[in-house]
Amino acid sequence: MLWLVVAALAVRQMAVVLRQPPGERLTDLETWIGENGVLHVTGSLYDSDRFTGTPFAGLVLKPLARAAEQNLGVVWTFGSLLLVAALGIVAARALPGPVSRRTALLAAPVAISLLMVSLPVRNALYLGQTSILPVLLVLLGCFVVRGERAPGLLIGLAAALQPTVLLFAVLFRLTGRRRAAVTGGAAFAACTALAWAVMPGDSWTYWVHHVAGAGLGGTADGLANQSLHGALLRSGLAGPLEIALYVVLAAAVCFLGLRRAARYAGDGQLLLAVAVTGCVAVAVSPTAWQHQLLWVLLAVVGRVGKRASDRLVWPAVVVLVLTLPGTVLLPNIEAVFPVRDNVLLIVALAAACAVPFLPRTSEHWQHPVPADRAAPVPARWSRVPLLPFWRRVLSRPNLLLELLLIRVVYSAYAHVRLAATAGRATAEHHGRQIHSIEQWLHIDIEHWANQAVVNIGRLRGFFDYYYSTFHFIVPLVILGVLYVRRPADYRWARSTIGFATLLALVGFWLYPLAPPRLMPGLGFIDTVHGVQDFAKPDYGSLTEMTNQYAAMPSLHFGWSLWCGVVVFLLAPKAWTKVLGLLHPLFTVSAIIATANHWVLDAVGGAAVVALGFGLTHLLAGPRKLRPAAVPAAAKPQDDLAAPLPVQVPVQMPRATDDPVGGKQL
Numbered sequence: 001m002l003w004l005v006v007a008a009l010a011v012r013q014m015a016v017v018l019r020q021p022p023g024e025r026l027t028d029l030e031t032w033i034g035e036n037g038v039l040h041v042t043g044s045l046y047d048s049d050r051f052t053g054t055p056f057a058g059l060v061l062k063p064l065a066r067a068a069e070q071n072l073g074v075v076w077t078f079g080s081l082l083l084v085a086a087l088g089i090v091a092a093r094a095l096p097g098p099v100s101r102r103t104a105l106l107a108a109p110v111a112i113s114l115l116m117v118s119l120p121v122r123n124a125l126y127l128g129q130t131s132i133l134p135v136l137l138v139l140l141g142c143f144v145v146r147g148e149r150a151p152g153l154l155i156g157l158a159a160a161l162q163p164t165v166l167l168f169a170v171l172f173r174l175t176g177r178r179r180a181a182v183t184g185g186a187a188f189a190a191c192t193a194l195a196w197a198v199m200p201g202d203s204w205t206y207w208v209h210h211v212a213g214a215g216l217g218g219t220a221d222g223l224a225n226q227s228l229h230g231a232l233l234r235s236g237l238a239g240p241l242e243i244a245l246y247v248v249l250a251a252a253v254c255f256l257g258l259r260r261a262a263r264y265a266g267d268g269q270l271l272l273a274v275a276v277t278g279c280v281a282v283a284v285s286p287t288a289w290q291h292q293l294l295w296v297l298l299a300v301v302g303r304v305g306k307r308a309s310d311r312l313v314w315p316a317v318v319v320l321v322l323t324l325p326g327t328v329l330l331p332n333i334e335a336v337f338p339v340r341d342n343v344l345l346i347v348a349l350a351a352a353c354a355v356p357f358l359p360r361t362s363e364h365w366q367h368p369v370p371a372d373r374a375a376p377v378p379a380r381w382s383r384v385p386l387l388p389f390w391r392r393v394l395s396r397p398n399l400l401l402e403l404l405l406i407r408v409v410y411s412a413y414a415h416v417r418l419a420a421t422a423g424r425a426t427a428e429h430h431g432r433q434i435h436s437i438e439q440w441l442h443i444d445i446e447h448w449a450n451q452a453v454v455n456i457g458r459l460r461g462f463f464d465y466y467y468s469t470f471h472f473i474v475p476l477v478i479l480g481v482l483y484v485r486r487p488a489d490y491r492w493a494r495s496t497i498g499f500a501t502l503l504a505l506v507g508f509w510l511y512p513l514a515p516p517r518l519m520p521g522l523g524f525i526d527t528v529h530g531v532q533d534f535a536k537p538d539y540g541s542l543t544e545m546t547n548q549y550a551a552m553p554s555l556h557f558g559w560s561l562w563c564g565v566v567v568f569l570l571a572p573k574a575w576t577k578v579l580g581l582l583h584p585l586f587t588v589s590a591i592i593a594t595a596n597h598w599v600l601d602a603v604g605g606a607a608v609v610a611l612g613f614g615l616t617h618l619l620a621g622p623r624k625l626r627p628a629a630v631p632a633a634a635k636p637q638d639d640l641a642a643p644l645p646v647q648v649p650v651q652m653p654r655a656t657d658d659p660v661g662g663k664q665l
Contacts, residue, residue: 002109009116010081017125018078052216052287054061055195055202056160057130081127083132087139088112094143094271095301096360114297118322124291133290134158137279141168142274148179155180156187160195162292163188163212164281167258171277174262214286226344227288228253234341250284257283257352267359275299279352283345296348297322297486302357308368309393313401316356320404321347328411329404371395392620396487406479409498416505424514427549433512434552435522443599446516446592447523453593454525460593464527467590471556474563474583482570489570492616492623497562500612504558507604508550515551517595524595553604554597560587561609569623 053061092107099107116123122130141154152172159166169184196203210216218224221233228249232242265273278295282288297318304314320329326340339346358365372394410640438444474528475497482490517526560583567580592595617623 002106002113006085006109006112006116009113010085013081013116013122013125014074014077018074024335052289053130054161054192055199055206056191058202059195059198060161076128077125080132083136084115084121085112087136088115089134090136090139090143090273091298091301094139096269096271098366100164114300114319114323115294118294118297120291120294120297120322123289127291129291130161131289132294134162135294137161138165138168138274138278142270148177148185151177152180152183153187155184156189157191159188160183160191164285167254167277167281167284167608168239168274170428171261171265171273174258175265175273190537207320212286214285220287221255223341224289225287225344226259226282226290226293226348227285227343228283229286230288231345248531253280253283253349253352253552260353264357264359265476267361269301269360270358271298271636272302275301276352279348282348283352288345290344293322293344293348296344296351299347299351301357302351302355303365304355304357304363305645306358306364306369307371309395310398311368313398316401316404318347318351320408324408324411329407331407392488393491394488396483397491399483402483409501413501413505416509424549427512427514428519430511430552431516431519432596434600435519438599446595446598449589449593450524450527450595454527460527463590463593467594467596468584470583470587471559475559478563482566486570489623492620493562493566495620496609496612496616497559497564497616498609498612500558501555501607503611504553504555504605507553507608511552512549513552513598513601514549515596515601516598518548526596527594551609552601553606554591554601555605555608556591556597557584557588557602558605558609560584560611561606563607565613610654 074235088111089108090109092104095103095107121132123129123643137154137158141151141158145151145154152169155165155168155172159169166185166188169181169188170223172178172181174183192203192207205425206212206216214220214229220230221236222230229242229246232246232249236247246379257276261273261276261280264270264276275295275298279299300315300318302314303311305311321343326343329343330336330340435444438446453463479490479494482493516524564581564584567583568577571577571580588602591602592599
């Protein structure tokens, strides 16, 4: 099945590239080998900034220009996908042991799939870049070929294409492979000297005038340059001060990163050592464009954390950062712009210098501290085929991973909600349907409530403020309190609102609906957004950030109802329960009085929340876990604020070696 996923991803990537118009696909490749490409002209390769490769790369590509021009697109893209597949297979075979049979079976297709969906590979395929080749040459030199000379030759050849790769020769030297290091440096020098002899002017331009290509391509202070040099320029530094600081920081990163890489290589984690060295190369390079950041993805093999609940945090962070843009990972808040704009560099620096990867000699390498899980609940419905691996976790989830999960899910929700529209005519037709049903049921109170609120200034201001403010604040506050005080209930509550939101997206997609304020001829007044001009075809597009026709079901009411139910179930005081139930009451009044929803929208919101609670109950069992058999003298705990009695499996300690050489428990 995973190999079928790999095939589907490969077909999709080829389709995405080839469906682009001829002038918009493989743009970098076109500027190199197209009819007017730099590899065809008789002048310098660097007369413009279109060619960013080394002179040796131009020397290698020039003989292939005519042949590649004839097959521009299909052959190039297919060949790049083959390189990605080879890279994934080599990386999977290089995992540090011991590796279980299941891991060995799944590693290759999972690795290729992650590479396919990563931003560097997608960017390289879109532009027609060759940045996958140096990474593959390094992995072949480290894990496939034997001896000392062949690995050095491959490293030198890769460095001739991407100069910072020469740091792997330093890694060879630090790990005792002196001959491979010398061979790599000699191969790089020979390739560079050959290019210098054939193209002395271009070599001078690249190595001296542009300082190893630092002035080529896009602007160095652009967001695409994820190196220390680019980050310093974006921070406002410039001139000799920026250069001096960059040199000092680059030297420090090289010193710390390469020492760590050598230590991991000596520990038997050579793939992690390669990833750390690649991250150092990304950080210290004058320019590190997105298609050159594939090294960072290899750092996913590092194991971080002694607890099983923390083991997935680092891989999840790496995969999310390497597959999603920074605007999806972090909110549009000015205070986090420096992190959002440099998130790839931050992860590369963390992998190179800071993340405490476990050594293989650690007792937690194979056996992390297990998370506390609840025993299966006998009260589950026996006829429902529950997921066998879904067991309630009692411990608090990792905060970083949880924040990333919430942000990514909300971003996906916003994008799907924005795309789930079928046009004004369909939305208004559905609005007339809803209005007719409400008239038949005698619950069409929207117009009366809207007109009544409009004439009372303070009440109108209260509902407008409540509608636009408390929708996000209250659920986030409740989730935060549960995370700190009731971690087991936090997981249960978070799953419930997640299921409800996913079900609501289905409703937005299948049934686009115009709210009362966007229904012409019915006399509703939009108290929040102002009077609508129905003469304009796009009057409903108040902003570019939201879909005005995503009204059924109402998540304004759905989320508020979730808040009320959770507070009612978990609050220890009666007055707190009553206060929690007031929130959905005020919310349903606000969405109707401001003409933003129909009454039936609120019914739909209640339905998806009820389904969310039901799905969570079926998958994870009831909220209040049933204890194991307790002694008769034990007194049950009635206070909801007290820890819930649960049945936790007892884990026997493992046998360990004593200093004498025997076994003891």
